[in-house]
Amino acid sequence: MPFHVLIDYDNLSYQDTSRQLIDLSGKLISKFSPTEIKDKNITIRLYGGWYENNNITRKAQNLNAEIMRDFPRTEMLSDNKTTVIVNIELATSLTSAPRIELFNTFRRRGFPSGVQSHNPRLKGCLITNCPIVEVYNFFQLNKCNTCNTIRPEHIIFRQEQKLVDTMLTSDLINICQSNRIVSVVSSDDDLWPGILAGVMGGAKVYHMQTKPRATPTHYSRTVTANYFQKNL
Template sequence: MISFIKKQIVTIFGGTKSKEASSLSELVILIDYDNIKSIFRQRGLVHVVDRIMLNISPSISKVYNRYRLRLYGGWYESNNLSRNAQMLSAEISSNYPDVRKIKKNDKESSSIINVELAFSLESDHKHKLFNTYRKNRTPHGIRSAKRPFNQCSNPKSCTLDCIPSFLNKKKCPDHTCQASLNDILIKNEQKLVDTMLTSDIIFLSFRDNDEVCVVTSDDDIWPGINTALFNNTQLIHLHTHSNRKTPAYYIPHGVQNYTQINMT
């Protein structure tokens, strides 16, 4: 199937990198993958890509020859692909590149859809960033609310009364117990995801990209969006939640090159 699609791509756009091929238009779509609703991700990568393309098509300025979707996430556990990255890589290999019809203003054109995991920055594809998924990390900054706890049904003899002391001293209140905070509270973390995405927004806005699409509802990427807007890049922001809107205080006054839409 993939070999057939690749033949279609050659037929549509030519098999050599001529001047014509190098001038093909491309829209880069930067996707904070885990920020997408789990109900969409559970249906598979093809469903996610279809939802994104369906939602952004009315807002883009034109139909592009190519769409390159970059998925950001914790893809490396130490120097090895994380389990999630392995599954997504298999889906990508099975389904992409793909050729499909993109509709804009009642016109349809054939376009190439390609998907990649963002292992590196747009500015330096040769340098992979490892250790972006870290398991069993000790949570930091956790503290207890004041007692009695809200909604507690038995504040005078609450079973959780030991929690404030445990979080403060980082060890079990029972002096005969050797358990520490690290033994009990752990979480898995993704690292560098927001900063990679932000860096790529900025890089693309300086690289003569007239239009960039970002898929996330995370506020941490706004320094990158603001930089792109300052560079007069048309920024299409697809929120991953249907009721999400960008707070007005993030959007520069009078800006005309920012479009926000919601994933449905």
């Protein structure tokens, strides 16, 4: 089995998601040394909301096009000598059940109830005809002050990912049981239970932070071995 790198794609910085996948791949692989990665083959799995209902999203289509064009490819480890072969795939199913596609992982939700706003005039806005005042009125009146037709729920929605964290966690535990080593790329503390389960089961987990931070000590102090932090 190859060395797996599990990436929480939407947890990456804007700078990293703006990169081509070949740039992200090179940056990531260069963080590992030959003593850490023994396998010559590396599989990077990208976790995100790749399906809206049963339809693949535009973001997923664009990433797939990059993957088809640029991978597999050879990358160098931190010693600038040792080479590995890198493949990338979108995580649309579990590693334990690869033939079962998990759809509806990207969803649009309506305008949330209970949203309030402050009057910008009371917060220091002194500009006559400032457009933000009309935004305030839009929310206060719950409709457009000009056309009297458009309401907030007509034009404002939220984007959500579903199943993604649990897919990554499930794969993390499954790979830890079978391969005894894995890397997770995320600064989302929701993944900590899966990391802890892998480490406590005897696997090595390389946790690569996507933000300039470390795992909170009230989590990291619960493991004394086999847990290694890096920064992307």
